[in-house]
Amino acid sequence: MAAIPTYHYPQQGKLVILGAGESGVGTAILAKQKGFDVWVSDAGAIAPRYKQHLEDAGIPYEEGKHSEAQILDAALVVKSPGIPRTVPIIRQLISKGIPVIGEIEFAAQYTDAKLICITGSNGKSTTTMLTWYILSQGGLNVGLAGNIGRSFALQVANEQYDCYVLEISSFMLDDMEYFRADVAVLLNITPDHLDRYEHKLENYVDSKFRIIRNQQPGDLFIYCADDPITTEGLKKHHPVAMALPFSLTDKLQPGAYLNDQEEIVINVPYQDTFTMDIHELSLQGKHNVYNNMASGLVAKAQELRNASMKESMGSFRNIPHRLEFVACIAGVNYINDSKATNVNAVWYALESLPPKIVLIMGGVDKGNDYEMLRDLVRTKVRAIVCIGKDNSRIYDALEEDTQIMVNSANMRDAVEIASHLAQKGDTVLLSPACASFDWFKNFEDRGDQFKEAVMNL
Structure with missing residues (x-):
């Protein structure tokens, strides 16, 4: 401990x-x-x-x-x-x-459990759940908390876990001073919540790097070596913990990488090497290869057996509202990605799906830059159906890159319009890129309304 x-x-x-x-x-x-x-x-x-x-x-x-x-x-x-x-x-x-x-800072002082802390602009909920699943399936006595699941403080009060997997947001990190992560995972950094950070990316980057605050040489820092903002941030923020980077392009040892046979390779000091064909992963798409690398590095560092890790990474089912398959109706697949509340998350969703997509997006704009979506919209998106009160910035950025762009009156209306625009073999994807609180209580409510509307078609 x-x-x-x-x-x-x-x-x-x-x-x-x-x-x-x-x-x-x-x-x-x-x-x-x-x-x-x-x-x-x-x-x-x-x-x-x-x-x-x-x-x-x-x-x-x-x-x-x-x-x-x-x-x-x-x-x-x-x-x-x-x-x-x-x-x-x-x-x-x-x-x-x-x-x-904050709660995490307060509760951490009353437990000696190992704290595995995961942050990032995108993928942290999936990676947190995947990490918890791999560890629990591997026989560890592990709790799940933070920005997901039950209160960390309540579990510290009532449970006796040996370790916790905590999803940590930048807002939570801002409220930490003495907190220390035994294992810190930084998945990526893309512009998000900049209204909370004086619209300065460097302030947001500084917040994310608080995940390594107070770490010791015997701790672990796992990060994406392919992420340019993270690697730039490392010039200012110097981890003292053992670094375990992961990459799709560079063969990293120690760390995780993708070899020429399209296998994830995970090398952690003093542990046997783990390999797994990416086509055997339950979560597909480039971003999910990264998520599996991060979770795999955590698991291997906890000395889990390769066979147990492989079984878990092949059987895991994603959390609701994150690229969640809803139904196939008249040959059209309906996917709920309501948790995609920023542009980068939508980019990941589009990248992971085949072409011929009817995209439902919009809501409360957080200063989004939609330019990064243009190439994927041009090559993969048949039509865009907008939800939310004001989608003028989406129109300005993407109207020339898709044949059809229309507004809707509510989620039921959006799904009905999308179902008429979609053809057999298409995908209707709810991936909003925006916050939800203009039409909905939260992203869960938005996703639930989408699922209900789909099932009522």
């Missing part, structure tokens, strides 16, 4: 939690267990099931507001990653010297 880092935070007194979602409620239960005087505040309405958890645990809360005097009376504040550090109440807390951290 790894040594627990020293966390210089109050270990008693009033702890205020901002946000009563999965992470906030889990934090509240763990904090009460550790002897804090806990109080929860949510500016919106608290979901009934979370309210019930708080009431069952005897934890006081408020909803629909943030009571400033109560919050500023805290010894320690744990906030939802969705709350920027720039909002006035957070600035006031920081100016008063009150520590403001």
Whole structure:
């Protein structure tokens, strides 16, 4: 087991939690267990099931507001990653010297489990799930948490795992100071969430590289050597952990690469070499070769047997809303990729599918640059059906690259239009490139509405 880092935070007194979602409620239960005087505040309405958890645990809360005097009376504040550090109440807390951290930082100080932490602009949910699946199938006692699954803090309070696989977003990394990843995985960096980073890519890159903060020489840093922004970032951010890069073009040892026989080759010091034909992977497409390399490096470093790894990498099924097959109707395949909330994720989806695609995209634009999609749209996309309130930037960027581009009134309308435009052998792909909260509650709601509309055709 790894040594627990020293966390210089109050270990008693009033702890205020901002946000009563999965992470906030889990934090509240763990904090009460550790002897804090806990109080929860949510500016919106608290979901009934979370309210019930708080009431069952005897934890006081408020909803629909943030009571400033109560919050500023805290010894320690744990906030939802969705709350920027720039909002006035957070600035006031920081100016008063009150520590403001996130769930992952808070919970990590109460476990000595190995922490395998995965970040990246694209593919982190798939890679996190795949890594957890490979490790659990290989016999490890492993938990799944972070930006996916159940609250990390709640699992630390109630479970006894030997290791955790954590999906870590840049927003979570921003709230970490003393946290240390035993294994840090950085899949890629593409422009995303730049509105949160003063529209400066370098700020976002700095945030992603916080994944290696506090690592020691005995830890591992796994990264994509083919990703130009990552390799450029390594000129500024110098990992002290053992580096295990992966690549489709360079034969890396130690690390992972693709050989001339189209086999993944994984070499980790003191372990036997792992090889697997990419056509035997359950997840197909170039981006999924990268995801399997990253997960395979983690697994091999945990000394899993090659036969177990190969079976798991061949049997894994992807998470909902990420290139999820929905149905084949009248010879047309319908694919739900609602989790593709940025342009790079859409590029990966288009790259992994055969030509003749009817693409459903649009929503809340986060400053997207659609230019990188033009070649794939030109060669693979038959038509684009737009969803969301304002898709003028999609029209400006891609209208000349596809024969048909139309607006829709809602998801049912979009699916019906797409079904009429598609021909036998085509794929209707929901891959929005945008956030969902203009028409939908979240990307899950968007994907669920797509699936419902498909099944009602």
